[in-house]
Amino acid sequence: MAKIKSIFVCQECGYESPKWLGKCPDCNRWNTLVEEVKESTKVSNSKVNTIKVLDNMPKSIREIKSGEKxxxxxxxxxxxxxxxxxxxxxxxxxxxxxxxxxxxxxxxxxxxxxxxxxxxxxxxxxxxxxxxxxxxxxxxxxxxxxxxxxxxxxxxxxxxxxxxxxxxxxxxxxxxxxxxxxxxxxxxxxxxxxxxxxxxxxxxxxxxxxxxxxxxxxxxxxxxxxxxxxxxxxxxxxxxxxxxxxxxxxxxxxxxxxxxxxxxxxxxxxxxxxxxxDPSRIFLEDTSFNQEGSAVIGIMEGTRPILVEIQALASESNTHLASRTAVGIDNQRLRLILAVLEKKLRVPFYKYDVYVNVVGGLTLDGTTGDLGLALALLSSVKNVGIKLERTVIIGEVGLTGEIRPVTACERLIKEAEKMGFENAIIPERNRDKAKSDVINVIGVSNLREAINKIF
CATH class of the missing domain: 3.40.50.300 (P-loop containing nucleotide triphosphate hydrolases)
Structure with missing residues (x-):
């Protein structure tokens, strides 16, 4: 006969406990264990149905029909x-x-x-x-x-x-x-x-x-x-x-x-x-170029190249602890970029409240937009817009201030051509493959070089 017993199950992670606990030891959430009735039955060790097994024998991978189509x-x-x-x-x-x-x-x-x-x-x-x-x-x-x-x-x-x-x-x-x-x-x-x-x-x-x-x-x-x-x-x-x-x-x-x-x-x-x-056209529909604190970056979402505007605002803080707020960008990634700018370029971001937003509600997962984020932050601090007309910025920023190459850079350049951009700032090591007869492609090796080319 089935035996009825009561257990306590965490509603967040599914952890089971024979008694109630205030804090789940698995996910460390409080007050998530709820009592549930569990019915357990003993399963007899009967012999396996040989006919059923023979009907479902292992097959060679070459005999299995692919369901791709x-x-x-x-x-x-x-x-x-x-x-x-x-x-x-x-x-x-x-x-x-x-x-x-x-x-x-x-x-x-x-x-x-x-x-x-x-x-x-x-x-x-x-x-x-x-x-x-x-x-x-x-x-x-x-x-x-x-x-x-x-x-x-x-x-x-x-x-x-x-x-x-x-x-x-x-x-x-x-x-x-x-x-x-x-x-x-x-x-x-x-x-x-x-x-x-x-x-x-x-x-x-x-x-x-x-x-x-x-x-x-x-x-x-x-x-x-x-x-x-x-x-x-x-x-x-x-x-x-x-x-x-x-x-x-x-x-x-x-x-x-x-x-x-x-x-x-x-x-x-x-x-x-x-x-x-054509998401790039939608995300850049209301973009005002050459504005301080604004930069257009290129990112890859799967097989799709997308151009999107990133905006940064740095204002002097009135408190001892400056705030960092990011929408669409990982907050830890923002702190890393700020630390590199403070260390390598001596920009005192510790005195500023920093706010970053990706226009259009898109969330950035990769590191392709690092250089654009860094230049948008510098643009806001210095109150200077990007001087180059209709510029897209592509590149990853390393901890030593170098600009690291990114994948599919040539596809992002093609997208920028289609959107009517005139200049592109990319990593120097991507420059050989990402050539263009329409856009002025500029290769940079570090942050200081990028600043000289942009501002």
């Missing part, structure tokens, strides 16, 4: 790019983002396109009624006959609907509202999320159905629920941007079927999300 076109080229070329059959994709950012809008547009091209699509909503989804669908122009909507939170019933309807694509919005009756804990708890995710993954793999599941985020911007959720799924997408702005960026955090550095850019309009095929 078996992808669904989502109807959105930017989403296809982020997914690695389309939606893989049998894959489980997790998408998260802040409330109201446009996750449901993106999925409803995707469901409409797939249902028109491939067949039945099931949209399972645990947060909204069918009427609410219909209202959004009317605004977006969604009217496919094969798009089916159901408002349900019981996963057993959802599985029955899938078996009956046999859809080609399933969306579950959201995983925190789905529950299994066999689990006694509340929906959204660690036990429910883990068990429901396991069941959803089994449905997708067994029936070769691609599934999208929506996950909530915490106040810190991280995925809510246990970290094991990210390990179970095939792809993790994050939808980012400011709700007050029109631009949205869809970023890949994990992808078993493609690169993890691609982004898709969208614009939120009244009729839904519009794809932005």
């Amino acid at each position: 078996e992808r669904y076109d989502t109807g959105l080229k930017e989403l296809n790019r982020v997914l690695g070329g389309g939606l893989v059959r049998g894959s489980l994709t997790l998408i998260s983002g802040d409330p109201g950012i446009g996750k449901s809008t993106l999925l409803l547009q995707t469901a409409d396109a797939i249902s028109k091209k491939y067949g039945k699509v099931l949209y399972v909503s645990g947060e909204e009624s069918e009427e609410q989804i219909k209202i959004r669908g009317d605004r977006l122009g969604v009217n496919a006959n094969d798009l089916y909507i159901i408002s349900e939170t019981n996963l057993d019933l959802v599985e029955a609907y899938i078996n009956e309807l046999k859809p080609v694509f399933v969306i579950i919005d959201s995983i925190q509202t789905i529950y299994k009756e066999t689990i006694t804990s509340a929906p959204g708890s660690v036990s429910q999320v883990k068990e429901c995710s396991n069941t959803i993954m089994r449905i997708g793999k067994n029936q070769n159905i691609p599934l999208f599941i929506v996950a909530h985020v915490t106040k810190q911007g991280e995925l809510a629920g246990p970290r094991v959720l990210e390990h179970m799924v095939d792809t993790v997408l994050y939808f980012e941007g400011e709700r007050t702005e029109d631009f949205r960026v869809l970023r890949t955090m994990k992808n078993r079927f493609g690169t993890t550095s691609e982004i898709g850019v969208f614009e939120m309009a009244e009729e839904g999300l519009r794809e932005i095929y």
Whole structure:
């Protein structure tokens, strides 16, 4: 007979303890352990079914059919790019983002396109009624006959609907509202999320159905629920941007079927999300060149070169401890650049409050924009704009003040040519490959040389 016992589970990391603890010893969070009922059954050591094993013998890798070409076109080229070329059959994709950012809008547009091209699509909503989804669908122009909507939170019933309807694509919005009756804990708890995710993954793999599941985020911007959720799924997408702005960026955090550095850019309009095929033009639309504290940098997002404006403001501090605020740039990277400028160029940034912003809401991950950030900071401190007309700045700054080479510099130069730039400041070691007949390409080896060329 099954034995019923109670355990305490951390709602942040999934750590299990036989007794309540004020602080989780695994993730060091306070007051996160919640009591849950766990049912354990003894499994008998029965013999393995020999016939079943022989039906699923190991195969040579040359005999296995590749599923690379078996992808669904989502109807959105930017989403296809982020997914690695389309939606893989049998894959489980997790998408998260802040409330109201446009996750449901993106999925409803995707469901409409797939249902028109491939067949039945099931949209399972645990947060909204069918009427609410219909209202959004009317605004977006969604009217496919094969798009089916159901408002349900019981996963057993959802599985029955899938078996009956046999859809080609399933969306579950959201995983925190789905529950299994066999689990006694509340929906959204660690036990429910883990068990429901396991069941959803089994449905997708067994029936070769691609599934999208929506996950909530915490106040810190991280995925809510246990970290094991990210390990179970095939792809993790994050939808980012400011709700007050029109631009949205869809970023890949994990992808078993493609690169993890691609982004898709969208614009939120009244009729839904519009794809932005030329993000550089959008990000530089309101740029005022030669302004103090402003610089245009080139970065690579996956296979896509993007030019974006970075703005810096340095104002004298009235306190003993100067503040450092960065939006779109890692705060530690900003401190590193400031330390190099203080050490090598003797600029007293310790007396200034420093604020840095990447225009357009884009978040920079790499080091390609280091030189542009450094020159924007110097421009703000000295109250002098960049003298060269329409200049793009590319390069990584080392701890000794040298300008290190970057990858795909020639592709960034081609993007600058397309955008009508006249000058480019790049690392000297990239100059041989990044030649141009349109742009004046200037190679620099260190920060002091870059300052002489720019100012």
